[in-house]
Amino acid sequence: MTRSSLLGQRALALGIGMASIAVSLLLTALIILAVGASPLEVFNKVTEGIGLTPTGLDMVRFSGVVNFWIPLMFVCTGLLVTFTAGLWNIGVEGQMMFGAVCATWVAQEVFLPTVVQVPLEMLAAALGGAFWAALTGLLKTRGGVHEIFGGVAMNNLANIFSIYLISGPWGNQGGQATPPFRQETLLLPMSSEFRVSAVALILMAVVFGGIFLALSGTRWGLELKAQGHSQRSALLLGVPVERNVLLAMALCGFMAGLAGSVRVLFTYGNLRPLVSGGIGFLGLLVVLLTGTRALWAPPIAFFFAAILGGSTRLKIALQLDQSLAGVVQGILVLMVILANGVRGRLRGRHPAQAPEPSASLEAEEAAIHG
Amino acid sequence: MSVEVRHIHKTFGAVHANDDISLTFADGRIYGILGENGAGKSTLMKILSGFYLADSGQILIDGRLVHYDTPRGAIEVGIGMLAQDPLDVGPLTVLENFVYGQPVGPLPDWQAARRRFAELAERLGFRLEPDMPVERLSIGQRQELEIIRLLALGVRVLILDEPTTGISAEQKSVLFASLQRLAREDGLTILFVSHKLEDVLELCDEVAVLRLGRLVGTAVMPVTTGELVAMMFGQALAPPSRRAATPGDTVLEVQDLFMASERVVMRDCQVCVRAGEVVGLAGLDGSGQQLLTRACVGLARPLGGRVLINGVDMTGRPYRDFLAAGVSFGAAGRLEEGLVAGLTLAEHFILTDAGQGWWIDRERGRQIAEERIAHYRIMGRPDSPIETLSGGNQQRVLMALIPPAPRLLVLEHPTRGLDVESARWIWEQILARCAAGTAVMFTSADLDELVTYSDRILVFYAGQVTEVPDARSVTVDELGHLIGGQRVGEEAGR
Ligand SMILES: Nc1ncnc2c1ncn2[C@@H]1O[C@H](COP(=O)(O)OP(=O)(O)O)[C@@H](O)[C@H]1O
């Protein structure tokens, strides 16, 4: 292939990417018009919602976006691990919820100085999430249950369990939530302006950096990549496939648990039903879009956080349902997937094999390890 | 329908896969496209069948210039190809596959389709069960299905890329008979791609030989093997010499093995392989050889009996324990079992390199990859994705991944799909390890290979295992009869 045709392909790819964004904006505008509002107005409210005002950045609102972004990034970080290993960790929501439950238990039952108390809560959440994920992993490796089915079941279990706790042993607000936690057990904002937990933010950055390095630089990361592409071949090359499935699941659960702890210890200050708030599923979406290009995860996750954060303003200002954000999200994802498809078609007659997690080998694996 | 290609060029990066190829194919004739692995045969055929677009050059049908750039476009002008690797179609049945491969409306006429299918199958002598799920078919049966499908689409030029790879001798003769009928009676043009001389000699009317992307010659049959080999490699190859072995201690011992698959039940299988010995496993596909090889490397669990490696009972232990005990395994499917599509050459060597710490030393990986590439004469770079290598080169990578001196080397079809020279070279590597004391056990559908390289041969027939009394003097013909179910000793009265 000549240099100029390579450049041409790059330009084409970029063009398609731009076009897909343009099309999704257009579609969104049409939908907004259809429900009887002005797209420009909506755009203004959304940017206002994330804190971008004509007079500058409104720190309080901007921190709202960051506070959504932090748990989302914990989840994405974990999902990068499972995605690389070819696993669809749908159970990430449940792992967040169970992590939140564990953090809540420590917050309610343990009385220690804050410097010990809060880390202990987060550790409990992380271990709880890891445990919950490992159960799904075990169901897969020992029981031959696909992680998607196992994950859905475990999500339900975690949800029911947390609702039981809230409405039963831990609740006193008519089943709506647990009582607020004591001040000493909470993660605290940096300032009254920028209401973001420094601990959570720094921990998130460290964890993301660590996982990025582990995936790109270590032998274990390469093993995960290998089994993500072909579990069978990886096994034959001597990769401990089964152990890695468990490890990857547990690690992802660990991150999800941390995300859950941020939700109870910072966002809400108590435990409520569905405390994960769909962040787990959103994380799956982000990782689906980035694929294994980990460095894309932070900006894309931030973008989603902004849309969601911004859209909460819509309801108040324009009487539009904030589920509009979900619609926008859906359109964007569709467009990106479509653009990938178009690009693949234009690239050549020989469609490259997409490195998607494969579901085909479980049965064989199960048969082998009987 | 006659087809002509004129001045076809196709490059992949630095590789000139087709370099100014001009050929004419007349109707009613069978053409052999011959050349060693990587010669550019598949590329030319993929251009003809619309999978690739040539960089330059023309395709003419009955003297008229045609343009198309999709397989569908090729089928519309009457050219259809059987891919080298059959497409996976999952849990559909044979008939569903046949129907959905046609341009049908939302409500296909199943009765008519069933009749049409049966008619075509009958005429070609294919025995395909219309309601069998496609995933249960053998490679040969999938080919038959694909041929029927293409014919129903009205294809007049049928291209087959390495169709004899991985099918049994029986299926091969059915295939050849049907191809001959299609050419002689229906006047189809058949392009038969192969690197196997004997197949081309047996079937084809004319032959075109490619080497390194160029057309090096054409010939009308009959020609001698020597002439073809000289064209393919630029020189004649000497037949490989047979070595004398003095086997050492028992490395692998299989006692009273009892295993079962969907197709076969194997009872009371006894095998013993000693250091420095090559034991060949002969038999039609699915006669139990694979059950044995898989049990001996920990990839299948026996229902009964024991597997001992160096006297240690390893029955039912996982694959990694076998690896640790010095067992190496090369499976039949390269990209399904052994190599990871999506990883580069260097990454494969990093994964299997015990000298790598938990933090990857990429430089070391690159160096090792370069050494192996040079030593194993692999056409590729350390950063080439493994799936871009040709089949022969992938096989070389598999060899390069096997440690230098395993205790036991278990190989399934080690040279399937390779040209004569590459196959010889692979065997040099295997025999070198053998001379260093490795015990070798291999399966093959190639009788020549079994007879040439085995010190002992075990014949599998419907799960029954019999040892050939004198493997060193058995002929291909005799072995063929044993594989077909004739018992040892019976061939004397033939
Ligand atoms: N899609 C591809 N991308 C890059 N290189 C390719 C591709 N297809 C074939 N090649 C290269 O072109 C050459 C010819 O390959 P091929 O036509 O498959 O040979 P053959 O079928 O004769 O074995 C080889 O060096 C191979 O590596």
Ligand SMILES: [Mg+2]
């Ligand atoms: Mg080929």
